[in-house]
Amino acid sequence: MTLPKMMTIGTLAAGYEAGTLTPLDVIEAVIGRIQSWPDPAVWISRFSDDELRAAAKALMAAGGPSPDKPLWGIPFAVKDNIDCAGLETTAACPAFAYRPAQDATVVARLRAAGAIPVGKTNLDQFATGLNGTRSPYGAPRSVFDADYISGGSSSGSAVAVGAGIVAFSLGTDTAGSGRVPASFNNLVGVKPSKGMFSTTGLVPACRSLDCISVFAATAGEADFVRRVAAGLDPADPFSRDLPDVVLPTEGLRVGVPVGAEREFFGDAANEAIYVAAIEAMKALGCSIVEIDFAPFREAANLLYSGPWVAERLAAVEAFHAAHADAMDPNVRKIVEGALGVTAVDAFRGLYALEGFRQKTAATWAMVDILLLPTTPLFPKVSDMLADPIGLNSKLGRYTNFVNLMDCAGIAVPAGFRPDGLPFGVTLIGPAFSDAALAVWGDRLHKAAATGYGLDTTADLSAMPAPEGPQVERIEVVVVGAHLSGMPLNPQLTGGGGVLVKRCRTASDYRLYALPGTVPPKPGLLHSPGFDGPGLEVEVWALPPAAFGRFVAAIPAPLGIGKVTLDDGSDVSGFLCEPHALEGAAEITALGGWRAYCAAK
Known part of the structure; x- marks a missing residue:
């Protein structure tokens, strides 16, 4: 050789x-x-x-x-x-x-x-x-x-x-x-x-x-x-x-x-x-x-x-x-x-x-x-x-x-x-x-x-790329007030969270503006069979201890479940209990929480 x-x-x-x-x-x-x-x-x-x-x-x-x-x-x-x-x-x-x-x-x-x-x-x-x-x-x-x-x-x-x-x-x-x-x-x-x-x-x-x-x-x-x-x-x-x-x-x-x-x-x-x-x-x-x-x-x-x-x-x-x-x-x-x-x-x-x-x-x-x-x-x-x-x-x-x-x-x-x-x-x-x-x-x-x-x-x-940081971290999908620049984003950054990517959900998700929440928050609902535009989300990564504290502080009717993204992957993220969406305005057509906030 x-x-x-x-x-x-x-x-x-x-x-x-x-x-x-x-x-x-x-x-x-x-x-x-x-x-x-x-x-x-x-x-x-x-x-x-x-x-x-x-x-x-x-x-x-x-x-x-x-x-x-x-x-x-x-x-x-x-x-x-x-x-x-x-x-x-x-x-x-x-x-x-x-x-x-x-x-x-x-x-x-x-x-x-x-x-x-x-x-x-x-x-x-x-x-x-x-x-x-x-x-x-x-x-x-x-x-x-x-x-x-x-x-x-x-x-x-x-x-x-x-x-x-x-x-x-x-x-x-x-x-x-x-x-x-x-x-x-x-x-x-x-x-x-x-x-x-x-x-x-x-x-x-x-x-x-x-x-x-x-x-x-x-x-x-x-x-x-x-x-x-x-x-x-x-x-x-x-x-x-x-x-x-x-x-x-x-x-x-x-x-x-x-x-x-x-x-x-x-x-x-x-x-x-x-x-x-x-x-x-x-x-x-x-x-x-x-x-x-x-x-x-x-x-x-x-x-x-x-x-x-x-x-x-x-x-x-x-x-x-x-x-x-x-x-x-x-x-x-x-x-x-x-x-x-x-x-x-x-x-x-x-x-x-x-x-x-x-x-x-x-x-x-x-x-x-x-x-x-x-x-x-x-x-x-x-x-x-x-x-x-x-x-x-x-x-x-x-x-x-x-x-x-x-x-x-x-x-x-x-x-x-x-x-x-x-x-x-x-x-x-x-x-x-x-x-x-x-x-x-x-x-x-x-x-x-x-x-x-x-x-x-x-x-x-x-040439092979570097491996990147060798740290344990847990990814979470955020859709509303925790997005970059939004009021609750410091809950992520303050816990050592880092932005992994911006993307969209799969097409079978709906988004609603929850009434009476402070600061205003949306509710994300999985709706099998629905064919929508997909919703703007961010994937963040947190150290395990910070992820635990973050999840424990989530107020009802929101919680953590699996969210399917537009690339087919399933990542833990915010979902809303269906009963809380009765009377809430659906904003799915706008494509995401940022667009809704801009349109208000």
């Missing part, structure tokens, strides 16, 4: 299943692609060719693909601030290098799932930067043009995937390092919720904010890796394991910056693609809500201009004290900005952040997610070297706030500029909305039809 230009988890798994491919075949291809790739700055270290072959042979000898090894034979790369047993961890600083005794928890989970680590990739030193030029091992370049940066700090990890050398990679993301490189290499970058991935075995940048991240070809594959790697780790004090947050599967409310807050620093090409992404979300059935982005931007400034810079010094304090001259000058300058920060400054920073949280609460009440440019600019390496601090700050305009605000994010390709360079956008949601974000990120990526990595013509429609 000849491997395609891009390695994907799905392609390799299909080859293994069909018996046309073995892990040894794949590793030979990986070795060949590493040797032929023209950019020597991608890797800091890697396993020898013979070690990689031995790993593939050992995997094959232990048995073939199985449910307990969902990543069997899949090659991946590891950012070199994450421990991988058998290779040094350098954090892109040779004087800092050490040889770990064991894998980082995330790497160990991926190996246990059958994945094969290939090597350690380059990064902005100590994961400090968004550009990929702050490393003594060189500056990895965008896979589309060697004059342009690959993005940082997870530079090598993104290039290794974008070039088709490995199927996925691990990066990290404190300020945007798992999203910016995705944009510059036509990839998906998943920044998980804080604490979802263990950081045991990670050289910290800002320990309270750090996230290990994933680069992959599609949202489905990136989210698949996320599911394998995630999980509570008692050894990590910042580890969290919380239920999935559900987002609407239809009618998503999407926040976008308004006015001057939509800043591209004169880059009209990126702005045009962003506007097109907004239109694509509209076409997917989303409603666009313009928001004041200023509180998010001001919160982002705290990361480098506030006391959180002291956390970067805390991560390398002993090394800095002994070897400051071994650090990259720009990284050292940023870290030493913490030397004058006091405990009082730290508390003031916390107070300021909580103030910004309060200011953004009203925005989150209006929207389900944010849709932002991943970056406003796409600089050349020469431009970045000429203005390393200023341009880096501009790159983080839409990324730096996300971990401070405890959000999840997924960066997806959105299109290509006239010069052929890629541009991406990021979907940002509440903590632990990762699975739901992946669903929408996948839809947007497929609408953009950018392919992935260097394979810009790949057929995304054939």
Whole structure:
């Protein structure tokens, strides 16, 4: 089997299943692609060719693909601030290098799932930067043009995937390092919720904010890796394991910056693609809500201009004290900005952040997610070297706030500029909305039809969609005062309910306006043999406990029974006792409660 230009988890798994491919075949291809790739700055270290072959042979000898090894034979790369047993961890600083005794928890989970680590990739030193030029091992370049940066700090990890050398990679993301490189290499970058991935075995940048991240070809594959790697780790004090947050599967409310807050620093090409992404979300059935982005931007400034810079010094304090001259000058300058920060400054920073949280609460009440440019600019390496601090700050305009605000994010390709360079956008949601974000990120990526990595013509429609949130929920059909925007809808949203879809009942239902109800309510009646227009309804989903409380509070003569929808499915929903409809006005011909309310 000849491997395609891009390695994907799905392609390799299909080859293994069909018996046309073995892990040894794949590793030979990986070795060949590493040797032929023209950019020597991608890797800091890697396993020898013979070690990689031995790993593939050992995997094959232990048995073939199985449910307990969902990543069997899949090659991946590891950012070199994450421990991988058998290779040094350098954090892109040779004087800092050490040889770990064991894998980082995330790497160990991926190996246990059958994945094969290939090597350690380059990064902005100590994961400090968004550009990929702050490393003594060189500056990895965008896979589309060697004059342009690959993005940082997870530079090598993104290039290794974008070039088709490995199927996925691990990066990290404190300020945007798992999203910016995705944009510059036509990839998906998943920044998980804080604490979802263990950081045991990670050289910290800002320990309270750090996230290990994933680069992959599609949202489905990136989210698949996320599911394998995630999980509570008692050894990590910042580890969290919380239920999935559900987002609407239809009618998503999407926040976008308004006015001057939509800043591209004169880059009209990126702005045009962003506007097109907004239109694509509209076409997917989303409603666009313009928001004041200023509180998010001001919160982002705290990361480098506030006391959180002291956390970067805390991560390398002993090394800095002994070897400051071994650090990259720009990284050292940023870290030493913490030397004058006091405990009082730290508390003031916390107070300021909580103030910004309060200011953004009203925005989150209006929207389900944010849709932002991943970056406003796409600089050349020469431009970045000429203005390393200023341009880096501009790159983080839409990324730096996300971990401070405890959000999840997924960066997806959105299109290509006239010069052929890629541009991406990021979907940002509440903590632990990762699975739901992946669903929408996948839809947007497929609408953009950018392919992935260097394979810009790949057929995304054939790629599996993410699974979506793995939560137990019960669906309920509402027909009247509980519809979106109606007086009783907060009874659903307040219980964690999400809108699943808008549809109609089957044709054999009648609708009546119930007299004397407050607020006004309709009564839905099943009338076998009746052939009507079908009635406008919404299907909502509630957690089981919330569903129980909701049903218990329904007043007579209404109750819950099975309602047949226009697609033939039967879902629990509101029905009315027939005796209550005596003397009630039938409004079936209007087609639904909204039409009746509008006609009154």
